[in-house]
Amino acid sequence: MVRPYDILRAFITALLLGFLLFIVYALWVRYQVEPLTRDGKVRADIVPVAADVGGLVTEVRIHDNQAVHRGDVLVVIDRPRYQLAVDQAHANLGNVRAALDEAIKEDRRNRAMTDVVAEETTEQGQAKVAELTSSLAQGQAALNLAKFNLGRTLVRAPVDGTVAVTITIATFFIFLSSSSPACRGVERMRARRSGRTGLPDMAPRWRARSIDWL
Numbered sequence: 001m002v003r004p005y006d007i008l009r010a011f012i013t014a015l016l017l018g019f020l021l022f023i024v025y026a027l028w029v030r031y032q033v034e035p036l037t038r039d040g041k042v043r044a045d046i047v048p049v050a051a052d053v054g055g056l057v058t059e060v061r062i063h064d065n066q067a068v069h070r071g072d073v074l075v076v077i078d079r080p081r082y083q084l085a086v087d088q089a090h091a092n093l094g095n096v097r098a099a100l101d102e103a104i105k106e107d108r109r110n111r112a113m114t115d116v117v118a119e120e121t122t123e124q125g126q127a128k129v130a131e132l133t134s135s136l137a138q139g140q141a142a143l144n145l146a147k148f149n150l151g152r153t154l155v156r157a158p159v160d161g162t163v164a165v166t167i168t169i170a171t172f173f174i175f176l177s178s179s180s181p182a183c184r185g186v187e188r189m190r191a192r193r194s195g196r197t198g199l200p201d202m203a204p205r206w207r208a209r210s211i212d213w214l
Contacts, residue, residue: 047159052152053077064164068157075155082150089143096139100132 055078062074107125110117 045161046164047161049074049155049158051075051077051155053082053149055081055153062163066163067161068163069160070157072157073154074157074163077153077155079150079153082146082153086143086146086150089139089146093136093139093143096132096135100129100136103128103132 057075058078058080059076060074061076062068062072068074103125107122107129110122110125114122
C-alpha cells in the first residue's frame with residue numbers, strides 16, 4: 001500500500017530534480033548560447049571622409065549612427081555650379097573645334113593656290129592650325145576635368161560601416177580637400193574578446209548587446 005509520505009517524498013524528489021535540470025539549462029544558455037562578459041572591448045576604425053572639391057553643402061543624406069555601404073552618397077556639394085562649369089567647357093570646346101575646322105579649310109585653300117597666296121600667308125595658316133589643335137587638346141582636358149569635378153560633388157562612403165559624426169546643416173561651405181564637416185568619418189566596429197572572458201566560440205559578426213552596470 002502506497003503511503004502519503006512516500007508520494008510526498010517522490011514529488012519533492014522530482015521537484016528538486018527538475019529544479020536542478022533548470023539550473024543546468026540556464027547555465028548552458030548563459031555561457032554557450034548568450035555569453036556575457038564584463039571586460040569585452042569594441043574597437044572602431046575611423047575612416048575620415050574628405051571632400052575633393054569645394055563649395056556649399058546642398059544636401060546631407062546621412063545621419064548619426066546610420067549604416068552605410070561603400071559607394072553610398074553621404075553629402076552633395078553644389079552640383080549646379082559644377083554643372084555650369086561642364087556646360088561652359090563644352091561651349092569653349094565647340095568654339096575651338098569650329099575655329100580649327102575653319103583654319104584647316106583656309107590652310108588647304110592656301111596650299112592649293114601657291115601661285116596667288118604668298119608663302120608667308122601659308123606659313124601663318126599652318127601655325128594657326130597647330131595653335132588651334134593645341135587649344136583643342138587643352139579644351140578637351142578642361143572638359144574632362146570639369147566632368148571629374150562634377151562627379152566628385154557626390155561625397156561617397158569609402159567603406160562599409162557606420163556614420164560617426166554628422167552635422168545636418170545643408171548650407172555649410174567645404175573648402176577644397178578639407179575634412180567634410182557634414183561627415184567626420186565612417187566607423188568600422190568589431191568586437192574583441194579578452195583571454196579572461198571564457199568565450200572560446202566567439203566569432204566575427206556576432207550580434208552583441210551592451211549593458212550598463214550601475
